[in-house]
Amino acid sequence: MTTKAPNLYFDNAATTWPKPESVCRAVEANLRQSFGNPGRSGLSRSLESDRVVYQTRQKVADFFHIEDPSRLVFAFNATDALNMAIKGLLNRGDHVIFTAMEHNSVLRPLGSLRRDGFITTTAVPCDKEGRPDLDYLEKAFTPRTKLVICSHASNVTGTILPVDTICLLAHQKGAFLLVDAAQSAGVLPIDLSLLEADLLAFTGHKGLLGPPGTGGLYVREGIDLKPWREGGTGSFSEEDLQPQVMPEKMEAGTLNTTGLAGLQAGIEFIQETGIDEIRRHELKMRRLLKSKLLALPGLTVYGPADDAQCVGVLSFTVEGVDCGELGRLLEDPYGIITRTGLHCAPLAHKAIGTFPQGTVRLSPGYFTREEDVERVALALEEILRVKV
């Protein structure tokens, strides 16, 4: 992707943009050429769609070092995958532990199950840098604790959470670990042959550089989830109950074949570029942003002091200035796209002391350039000269 125009899109933590050209081409080619329904009939056109699904599953499995691709279930985004995991695993009376950095895609499914008296939960507090209190976590286990849920990286502060340590703790206590990799997949290496997470949810439209409407859930061998969506699978059609064979058990309904073709191309782009190179670039952009921001008066930056402990997400506030207004001014007249407010993570904002007003979030991506960061810094300087 080479473009002369400034790329002032700083909301890559929500959806990465631009996408690699190869992703756009893969989506278009799929829409134009592949018109069969996947998993239905075995006729050659349908099989073409099946092959896209099969190849993407293999590609994602290899990318995350998943030995058996049939344990990888496609979902429509991380929210879908998290719901699949939470609602598919928990039974009445179960206890769940989660960190304060979790997104509403975890908090709300848990919230409704708790409201209905189905489960009990414990939120593990996090410090101002977004790090969970591991002593608190260790003491939070009860004999009924079935599941621990932890983000791999925070969408508010960018903090990378110690999923390895939390995984060990959970397993010592006989609980499962669900990792929310929405912010990390594609920018931090994830090796599921080393990280022994039981479930891992990811989306395709962020770091994996694919289109919206793609994502998935890894389910470790031996874990049996109840499907939260039931219907046509193209198999066992004579039976009136959902088939119990993975991955189709969890994938009722026509999959987003076109999106998956794009996701496959997105992962290929990452593999060709090198995930370390992507990580290096995002960190460089974050460091540059942070150093520019810290030079401005009245501005507070959140998250770990050590940038190496973050993904490319940076939250800030300006004393006495509403973050919504800041976001609006950055967009008009400067054309800088940010995300303001609570970022669907109210507990994370409580942890870092920015609830309920929220923050302005800047999230550079692999296609952000130094001159784009310079423009953000200049724009903020101008805004603050008037405001502060």
Place this chain on the structure above:
Amino acid sequence: MAVNCYFTFPTVYFALRAEAVLKDSGCSFKMVPVPRAISSSCGTALRCPCEEIDAIKEVLENNKVQWDNVHLLQEEEPRPRSRGLLARKEARA
């Protein structure tokens, strides 16, 4: 009348996995809809000449591909006349 062999699979995933692992094996086969005469949980089957059965089974086993059954089916060869009719129709269009 010729006898053809059909492998059936528990899921579409395994049918596709069979195709992928057999692609470069040198075995002769084709992925087809399951004939109505056969009962199968998944709608896609692998059709092959009977002499390929053992070689295909070996490749599937080596690659941990699950299959349900191997069926032998007596089938009529497609009649060349019907193809001719279709070709004439296409030529007119």
